[in-house]
Amino acid sequence: MGQVAFDTQEFVEKLENSGLNREQAKAITLVVRESHEVADLATKRDLEDTRKDIDARFDKTDAKIADVRKDMEHRFEKVEVQIADVRKDMTNRFEQIDKRLDFSEKRFDRLELKFDRLQWFLIAGIITLLFKDVIPKLWGG
Template sequence: MGQVAFDTLQATEDLETVGMSREHARAISLIVRRSHEVADVATKADIADVKRDIADVRKDLSAEITDVRKDLSAEIADVRKDMKIQSEKVDAQFADVRKDIDTRFEKVDAQFADIRKDMNNKLEKLGLSLTIKMGGMIGFLVVSIGLMLKYLR
């Protein structure tokens, strides 16, 4: 803060001119000078300086905020790109896993189909074998019963 200029010699002379004693005029001038030394009085120039400083700080802060916004926007865009890439990678991995699972299910289905064919073939052979054996047994029984009836008569 600037101080108001006070000329003690001029003040003393002015007080003496109006009829005050030299000692009184000198004492009053010193008191006024000391009060000006102690008082922080803001001048118009001081206020203008403060206003300029505030305006400069506002400009600087505005520029910094703009820079920070640009930086954040760029970082957010980078993070979004990274997330998109990661998402695409995960999607590709899921697609691969699905393909693997589908392939395994197809193999299992084929194995079940082969097992069914084998079982059907074996059951058919078993059925044919049983039919032949039962036919033979029935034939044997018919012949045996026929012979028994012939001997019993």
């Protein structure tokens, strides 16, 4: 940080003009000068430089955040497209499964009809076997 200019000669003169002797004025001036040297005071210029540094850092940070936002938006768009593709694929697969189920259901319906017919043929065959001796007698034979 910059040092504030301190004119010791002028300060001594002011102290002497206010009634102090030269030795007292020099002693006070020495103490004041030393306190200025050890004091870590910020000047207006120091504060302005710091403000500019902070502003520059915020500008860089804002730019980085904007870049991250753009990147995230791009990635989200890609993910949304991928999700839409997966949905289309799932819809197609479900439609194919529905068609297969419909086809299988029709096959089962046809098989059920065949089994119903077979059942009646078996019943008719069993009845014929059970009553094979009785049937000719019923017809007079």
